[in-house]
Amino acid sequence: MAKFLKVPVTSLPDSLMSADNVAHVFSASATSTSTRIDYTDGTTTTIAHGAQADYNLRDALSDAIAACHAEGWTKVTFDVSMPSGVAITGITHA
Secondary structure: OOOEEEEEEOOEEEEEEEOOOEEEEEEOOOOOOEEEEEEOOOOEEEEEEOOOOOOHHHHHHHHHHHHHHHOOOOOOEEEOOOOOOOOEEEEEEO
C-alpha cells in the first residue's frame, strides 16, 4: 500500500508527498530554505520553506517517513509534525 506525507502549505490546501521509495532527504545547510526528497526512481520533490534551524525540517520529514512506514497498511497518510517557525511555501515534484 502506498504511503504519503501530509504537509501544510502556506495559502494552499494541505499537500501530499510520496513517502515510498525514498533514497534520502537533503538540505544544503542547517538554515536552508529548500529541502529535497530524492526517490529511488530518479524523481525528486523540492520543498520551498522559511529558514529552518539546525536541519529541523529535514529531520521532521525523515522522522515522518520512518513513522508512516511503521503504521499499519490501512493508514496511508501521515501528518508531518512541522517545526515551529518553518512554513512551507511551495512543493515541486519532478
